[in-house]
Amino acid sequence: MTGTAEAAAAIVRLGRRLTGAGLVVGSGGNISVRTGDEQILVTPSGFALDELAPSDLVTLGLDGSVQGGGAHRPTSEAHMHLAAHRARPDAPVVVHVHPPHVTLLVGPGPAHPPPHPRPRLLRAPHRPGPLRAVG
Secondary structure, eight states: OOOHHHHHHHHEEEEHHHHTTTTTOTTTTEEEEEEEETTTEETTOOOGOOOGGGGGGGEETTSSSEEEOSSBOOTTTTHHHHHHHHTTOOOOOOEEEEEEHHHTTTTTSSSSOOOHHHOTSOOOOBBOOOOOOOO
């Protein structure tokens, strides 16, 4: 748990680092930080992580209610962040990215064998679902 201003600054820094490391392109990722027992700060929908300002972020209650930063919608994957924060109150940060090299690896088409060198971690081939619009 951390203060909102400190959490916002950390999200902005992390967004820039993730983009700089090539782990995310454009708006293909999102970050949340727990700021209270029942509250998180999350990135907004449609924003590139390297272009965020603290004022762009959205405060959500763990029930999903928007509690601040109402100028933008929360990430379309806020439900995943909320579920993670509810399940793991000891985990202060959730980061979700779509690295381009992984996204290409599991693109549409036939089933792919597990790409990981430790097959026990990935027990079955990955069969992509149908493509659909984000959100």
